Amino acid sequence: xxxxxxxxxxxxxxxxxxxxxxxxxxxxxxxxxxxxxxxxxxxxxxxxxxxxxxxxxxxxxxxxxxxxxxxxxxxxxxxxxxxxxxxxxxxxxxxxxxxxxxxxxxxxxxxxxxxxxxxxxxxxxxxxxxxxxxxxxxxxxxxxxxxxxxxxxxxxxxxxxxxxxxxxxxxxxxxxxxxxxxxxxxxxxxxxxxxxxxxxxxxxxxxxxxxxxxxxxxxxxxxxxxxxxxxxxxxxxxx
Ligand SMILES: Nc1nc2c(ncn2[C@@H]2O[C@H](COP(=O)(O)OP(=O)(O)OP(=O)(O)O)[C@@H](O)[C@H]2O)c(=O)[nH]1
Ligand SMILES: [Mg+2]
Numbered sequence: 001x002x003x004x005x006x007x008x009x010x011x012x013x014x015x016x017x018x019x020x021x022x023x024x025x026x027x028x029x030x031x032x033x034x035x036x037x038x039x040x041x042x043x044x045x046x047x048x049x050x051x052x053x054x055x056x057x058x059x060x061x062x063x064x065x066x067x068x069x070x071x072x073x074x075x076x077x078x079x080x081x082x083x084x085x086x087x088x089x090x091x092x093x094x095x096x097x098x099x100x101x102x103x104x105x106x107x108x109x110x111x112x113x114x115x116x117x118x119x120x121x122x123x124x125x126x127x128x129x130x131x132x133x134x135x136x137x138x139x140x141x142x143x144x145x146x147x148x149x150x151x152x153x154x155x156x157x158x159x160x161x162x163x164x165x166x167x168x169x170x171x172x173x174x175x176x177x178x179x180x181x182x183x184x185x186x187x188x189x190x191x192x193x194x195x196x197x198x199x200x201x202x203x204x205x206x207x208x209x210x211x212x213x214x215x216x217x218x219x220x221x222x223x224x225x226x227x228x229x230x231x232x233x234x235x236x237x238x239x
Contacts, residue, residue: 019214019215019218019219019222023218023219023221023222024214024215024217024218026218026221026222026225027214027215027216027217027218027219027220027221027222028214028217029221030096030097030099030100030217030220030221030224031072031073031074031096031217031220031221032074033096033097033098033099034096034097035073035075035078035094035095035096035097035102036094036095037078037092037093037094038093038094038095038101039092039093040090040091040092040093041090041091041093042090042091042120042124043124047091047093050131050132050133050134050135051101051134052095052098052099052100052101052134053099053100053101053134053136053223053224054100054101054102054103054132054134054135054136055100055101055102055103055135055136055137055138055139055220055223055224056102056103056105056128056135056137056138056139057069057102057103057104057105057138057139057141058105058108058125058138058139058140058141058155059105059107059108059140059141059142059143059152059171060107060108060109060141060142060143060149060151060152061107061108061109061110062107062143063107063141063142063143063171063172064141064143064171064172064207065104065105065107065141066080066104067171067207067208068141068169068171068205068207068216069094069102069104070207071205071207071210071213072102072213072216072217072220073094073096073102078094090106091103091104091105091106091124091128092104099224100220100224101134103128105125105128106121106124108121108125108151108155109149109151109152122158126158126162129159129162129164130162135164136223136224137165137166137167137219137220137223138159138164138165138166138167139166139167139168139169139216140152140155140156140159140166140167140168140169140198141168141169141170141171142168142169142170142171142188142202143170143171143172144170144171144172144173144175144176144181144184144204145172145175145176147184147187147188148188148191156195156197156198157195159195159197159198160195160196160197160198162197163197164197165197165198165199166197166198166199167198167199167202167203167219168188168192168198168199168202168203169202169203169204169205169212169216170184170185170188170202170203170204170205171205171206171207172206172207172208173204173205173206173211173212174206174208174209174211181204184204185202185204188202189201189202203215203216203219
């Protein structure tokens with residue numbers, strides 16, 4: 001995986017580097033663990049103390065957060081998918097094999113949200129990001145068809161200011177041609193240079209055809225293991 005942040009020009013280089021076979025296998029193993037809905041919370045005071053490492057998924061309403069979660073865990077309907085934007089209204093916590101929590105966050109930029117809703121959302125997200133020492137990675141999902149929009153930029157600037165590191169994940173890339181994807185990846189990597197808390201290389205995914213899902217699983221598994229050195233022993237020792 002690129003650690004330097006120096007990616008030569010070109011879409012292939014701009015996309016996150018492929019994981020090796022052992023990492024892919026580890027990711028597959030982790031995400032084959034039983035995954036269960038823990039609880040949904042609208043306010044963080046309803047949440048259990050941070051316990052396991054957490055990976056959270058944020059993004060604009062309808063960008064494909066719940067679908068990505070389902071694709072990662074190989075379940076059709078773990079997280080609720082909807083054509084109605086703004087369906088996921090709370091932070092939904094899922095337990096993956098007692099090893100990791102996955103957090104489906106409410107989408108932002110929902111056109112029909114009231115100012116009060118937006119304020120509440122912003123507060124919840126800020127509280128969550130500030131108060132989760134166990135948060136290992138925030139994935140910011142960007143709808144691959146549209147690229148980074150103004151409200152994505154606002155969100156990313158908030159994260160930059162709070163120094164919360166994040167991985168940008170392009171979704172729905174099955175809707176793009178090969179050329180369209182290359183252009184989107186280049187433009188996204190270029191835009192990320194202005195966001196100090198963003199990892200440099202976006203990951204391109206499709207919940208529909210599975211593109212990029214193994215790579216994302218592998219990256220999350222590595223984070224959950226704590227360090228790349230924990231990789232080989234983790235599946236055996238975890239039973
Ligand atoms: N073609 C395609 N459509 C997708 C993909 N992922 C999600 N969608 C569609 O996009 C719409 C929104 O998906 P969701 O997963 O509900 O999006 P969300 O970000 O969780 O939405 P909210 O919870 O409302 O914020 C649904 O109609 C999905 O079927 C994908 O990879 N490819
Ligand atoms: Mg959702």
